[in-house]
Amino acid sequence: MKTSYHISTSKQVATNLQSVRVKVSQAAQAVNRASGSVSLIAVSKTHGCDTVRAVLDEGQRIFGESRVQEATSKWSELKGEYPDIELHLIGPLQTNKVRKAVALFNVIQTLDSLKLAESLSKEMKQQGRFPKCFVQVNTGEEAQKAGVTPWEANRFIDTCIEDFQLPVFGVMCIPPADLDPAPHFNLLREIAERHQLPAISMGMSRDYELAISCGATHVRVGTAIFGHRVV
Numbered sequence: 001m002k003t004s005y006h007i008s009t010s011k012q013v014a015t016n017l018q019s020v021r022v023k024v025s026q027a028a029q030a031v032n033r034a035s036g037s038v039s040l041i042a043v044s045k046t047h048g049c050d051t052v053r054a055v056l057d058e059g060q061r062i063f064g065e066s067r068v069q070e071a072t073s074k075w076s077e078l079k080g081e082y083p084d085i086e087l088h089l090i091g092p093l094q095t096n097k098v099r100k101a102v103a104l105f106n107v108i109q110t111l112d113s114l115k116l117a118e119s120l121s122k123e124m125k126q127q128g129r130f131p132k133c134f135v136q137v138n139t140g141e142e143a144q145k146a147g148v149t150p151w152e153a154n155r156f157i158d159t160c161i162e163d164f165q166l167p168v169f170g171v172m173c174i175p176p177a178d179l180d181p182a183p184h185f186n187l188l189r190e191i192a193e194r195h196q197l198p199a200i201s202m203g204m205s206r207d208y209e210l211a212i213s214c215g216a217t218h219v220r221v222g223t224a225i226f227g228h229r230v231v
């Protein structure tokens with residue numbers, strides 16, 4: 001079998017990061033937004049500490065991980081070395097992992113059920129730690145994808161804030177892979193605006209510049225920085 005990936009060297013990763021930063025800032029300026037209004041989340045899932053260090057050395061401090069278990073073993077150590085890390089959970093969260101997630105993450109982007117809201121609310125009070133929450137919206141209403149539907153989102157966001165006292169700061173979406181993401185980005189922005197939520201997490205390696213033009217405040221970029229994931 002032909003291998004179509006390569007392991008990126010530290011130098012390549014650093015160069016990739018520089019170029020993504022430039023594109024983020026140009027995309028923001030193109031729609032008259034300050035470049036500081038967009039946070040670049042480096043999605044480090046599947047990548048080891050050595051690769052991650054290459055971007056830490058470039059001053060990157062905001063990271064995204066998909067799995068609680070993997071993130072805990074990778075970041076418990078790194079967070080000790082770099083106390084100013086801001087770690088985002090961007091993958092589905094099961095209630096049996098809520099304790100670990102609240103202890104480790106600064107932002108949980110995948111709040112998408114009442115069961116999870118209730119569990120997070122309890123656990124945050126117990127630990128006295130209050131990671132910011134983003135509500136994940138399944139803008140394409142895809143059966144296999146997590147998130148509340150756009151028509152459930154209004155009530156869900158209100159319930160999370162009013163009934164569960166969760167610190168809901170934003171919304172997040174992953175548009176269908178094979179469709180134009182622009183209508184999905186616009187829909188997510190409308191939901192954020194309706195609830196006056198400051199954070200809008202949308203855009204990945206292939207479409208982060210478009211997402212920024214549609215109002216993204218957080219873009220989640222993995223492949224364009226770290227190269228293709230092997231696993």
Ligand SMILES: *Cc1c(COP(=O)(O)O)cnc(C)c1O
Binds near residue numbers: 045091205
């Ligand atoms: C893996 C992942 C990303 C990063 O995707 P790339 O295409 O590698 O940039 C962004 N968001 C979520 C939710 C992910 O799971």
